[in-house]
Amino acid sequence: DLTSDRAGLLNLRSAVGGRTLFWTTTQQNPCNWAGVQCDNTLNRVTALHLPGVSLSGELPVGIFGNLTRLRTISLRFNTLSGPLPSDLSSCVGLRNLYLQGNHFSGPLPEILFSSLRDLVRLNLGGNNFSGEISNGFNNLNRLRTLYLENNKFSGSLPELKIPKLEQFNVSFNNLNGSVPESLRSKPKESFTGNSLCGSPLDKMCPVPPAVSVDFNRNRDRKKSGLSGAAIAGIVIGSVLGLVLLLLLLFLLCRKRNAKKTNSINIGARKLTDAEVLGEEPLTAGSNGFSAAAAVMTTVPGGRENAKKLVFLRNSATVFDLEDLLRASAEVLGKGTFGTAYKAVLEGGMMVAVKRLKDVTVLEPEFREKIEFVGAMDHQNLVPLRAYYYNKDEKLLVYDYMPMGSLSALLHGNKGGGRTPLNWDIRSAIALGVARGIEYLHSHDDNASHGNIKSSNVLLTKSLEACVSDFGLASLVGLPSTPNRVAGYRAPEVTDPRRVSQKADVYSFGVLILELLTGKAPTHSLLNEEGVDLPRWVQSTVKEEWTSEVFDLELLRYQNAEEEMVQLLQLAIDCAAQYPDKRPTMLEVTRRIEELRGASRVEGGMNPDHVHGLE
Numbered sequence: 001d002l003t004s005d006r007a008g009l010l011n012l013r014s015a016v017g018g019r020t021l022f023w024t025t026t027q028q029n030p031c032n033w034a035g036v037q038c039d040n041t042l043n044r045v046t047a048l049h050l051p052g053v054s055l056s057g058e059l060p061v062g063i064f065g066n067l068t069r070l071r072t073i074s075l076r077f078n079t080l081s082g083p084l085p086s087d088l089s090s091c092v093g094l095r096n097l098y099l100q101g102n103h104f105s106g107p108l109p110e111i112l113f114s115s116l117r118d119l120v121r122l123n124l125g126g127n128n129f130s131g132e133i134s135n136g137f138n139n140l141n142r143l144r145t146l147y148l149e150n151n152k153f154s155g156s157l158p159e160l161k162i163p164k165l166e167q168f169n170v171s172f173n174n175l176n177g178s179v180p181e182s183l184r185s186k187p188k189e190s191f192t193g194n195s196l197c198g199s200p201l202d203k204m205c206p207v208p209p210a211v212s213v214d215f216n217r218n219r220d221r222k223k224s225g226l227s228g229a230a231i232a233g234i235v236i237g238s239v240l241g242l243v244l245l246l247l248l249l250f251l252l253c254r255k256r257n258a259k260k261t262n263s264i265n266i267g268a269r270k271l272t273d274a275e276v277l278g279e280e281p282l283t284a285g286s287n288g289f290s291a292a293a294a295v296m297t298t299v300p301g302g303r304e305n306a307k308k309l310v311f312l313r314n315s316a317t318v319f320d321l322e323d324l325l326r327a328s329a330e331v332l333g334k335g336t337f338g339t340a341y342k343a344v345l346e347g348g349m350m351v352a353v354k355r356l357k358d359v360t361v362l363e364p365e366f367r368e369k370i371e372f373v374g375a376m377d378h379q380n381l382v383p384l385r386a387y388y389y390n391k392d393e394k395l396l397v398y399d400y401m402p403m404g405s406l407s408a409l410l411h412g413n414k415g416g417g418r419t420p421l422n423w424d425i426r427s428a429i430a431l432g433v434a435r436g437i438e439y440l441h442s443h444d445d446n447a448s449h450g451n452i453k454s455s456n457v458l459l460t461k462s463l464e465a466c467v468s469d470f471g472l473a474s475l476v477g478l479p480s481t482p483n484r485v486a487g488y489r490a491p492e493v494t495d496p497r498r499v500s501q502k503a504d505v506y507s508f509g510v511l512i513l514e515l516l517t518g519k520a521p522t523h524s525l526l527n528e529e530g531v532d533l534p535r536w537v538q539s540t541v542k543e544e545w546t547s548e549v550f551d552l553e554l555l556r557y558q559n560a561e562e563e564m565v566q567l568l569q570l571a572i573d574c575a576a577q578y579p580d581k582r583p584t585m586l587e588v589t590r591r592i593e594e595l596r597g598a599s600r601v602e603g604g605m606n607p608d609h610v611h612g613l614e
């Protein structure tokens with residue numbers, strides 16, 4: 001009974017086995033803090049979640065004295081005020097402290113830095129905290145998130161050398177001075193709304209007086225009897241400064257030129273991809289060649305034969321190998337099956353060319369398999385347009401997908417200019433991927449993808465998801481580097497060339513968990529704890545509270561929590577240990593369609609959903 005008073009609190013505690021305290025009512029203010037304080041049976045509680053429940057007033061001192069096992073405190077989006085209570089220091093194992101969106105004030109107590117050494121996520125944004133930002137944060141060396149934005153912090157920013165810090169924001173405070181070196185790699189949005197200067201902000205810091213030479217002042221000084229030596233010193237200093245500046249500019253130009261050579265110009269045959277990637281060239285004897293140029297030099301019969309680029313699915317032959325040769329190209333990345341290039345043909349058409357390595361099948365089998373791949377025609381699959389086969393070279397030509405991969409979008413630069421991934425986009429991506437895989441599976445009982453992961457989900461301009469690389473797992477020996485796919489591979493898969501549809505479902509489940517948590521299956525935090533993503537999600541859901549697993553970016557969408565929890569449940573079902581327990585892709589698609597269409601529940605998280613997962 002969540003809406004009752006102290007007695008309700010006791011009922012609730014026994015209902016969840018005393019491990020987690022859920023309390024999400026908006027009906028009345030349930031907070032009888034004194035009761036909580038005196039009840040020493042509460043010391044088994046590991047998570048205190050009271051987000052958005054209209055709690056107001058100050059937190060009484062003593063409230064946390066008995067809650068010594070807390071790992072998570074979430075009191076966000078209430079109207080709590082006053083300073084942070086000093087007995088927070090009793091929660092020595094605290095890992096997550098979410099207090100954003102309240103009216104807390106005053107300087108941060110020193111105990112935060114001396115006692116809460118295990119903090120991983122700290123969100124104090126949107127309060128009235130004031131005073132200087134302490135360099136005591138340097139003590140919190142497990143910290144990954146530090147959000148202090150929209151407060152009244154003043155003074156300069158200290159040098160913060162927190163090794164694992166990923167998310168950082170101090171925007172919209174009263175800070176001044178320059179951004180310290182240790183924080184310059186953070187996006188500029190993390191610092192805006194202050195009087196800060198220096199990189200990454202556009203505002204330059206004032207040049208120190210020794211470098212700026214004011215000739216009038218010098219003249220005045222001269223008049224007032226400045227010595228010749230002093231003037232000479234100033235002039236020499238400025239000349240040296242200028243020389244240094246020129247040197248810096250020269251070095252910068254050199255660096256930029258060096259970067260440019262990363263893009264391969266096929267036409268000019270400047271550089272091999274092997275050189276770019278630091279490998280041996282694949283074809284001996286062709287010095288300085290491109291992927292396509294290599295084909296030309298290795299095809300018996302000369303240039304005429306080399307033009308045999310085979311177009312699939314009745315695609316008109318819109319370009320030939322000569323056109324590819326003339327195209328400018330750059331390396332997109334190196335994958336399990338070889339290297340991918342973006343090639344821009346004359347006229348501006350863009351294609352992605354995959355140069356396969358270690359193809360293990362002979363030509364007839366290759367043609368048969370690749371023609372099957374080419375016949376797949378679905379809006380959620382990346383179309384294979386053409387292929388080239390010869391003894392030494394195998395090329396696949398795909399449509400170029402302008403928005404890159406889901407992996408890059410989820411884990412790449414989180415700063416400005418990044419496409420925000422809201423709930424609608426993420427759930428649409430989940431549905432698109434599910435439909436693409438379901439289409440593949442529908443062709444025959446043995447048709448499977450074999451390598452589903454976020455770098456194989458590519459996005460169109462309108463962020464529609466398309467699955468790529470299907471059918472390649474059975475052509476190419478997969479892979480000597482196990483951790484590339486390890487996080488996605490179903491536990492029962494022993495031969496990567498024989499991947500069942502149920503194993504695809506498992507990989508899809510992991511991909512959806514990645515989409516919801518924002519954590520890559522090979523995430524270092526997971527490795528630290530020695531678990532994979534499905535096991536981490538399952539244990540977090542059991543032990544703490546479901547909302548803890550979601551990507552912070554998703555927690556903004558409170559009214560979509562029901563759908564998010566349903567998708568999470570579906571992902572957990574897909575990643576079941578035993579293949580028979582996993583749903584089919586047909587069922588998966590239906591469930592995603594349903595949950596995306598489901599009516600939305602207003603207000604906070606409904607605990608029923610949480611229990612449904614336990």
Ligand SMILES: Nc1ncnc2c1ncn2[C@@H]1O[C@H](COP(=O)(O)OP(=O)(O)OP(=O)(O)O)[C@@H](O)[C@H]1O
Pocket residue numbers: 332333334335336337338339340352354382398399400401402404405451455456458468469484
């Ligand atoms: N058609 C395409 N359009 C745009 N980018 C692409 C395309 N195909 C591949 N890429 C990008 O090129 C890079 C390398 O892709 P590739 O498929 O070779 O390797 P991978 O996906 O990282 O690993 P794997 O080979 O195991 O699938 C990836 O970052 C991918 O996003």
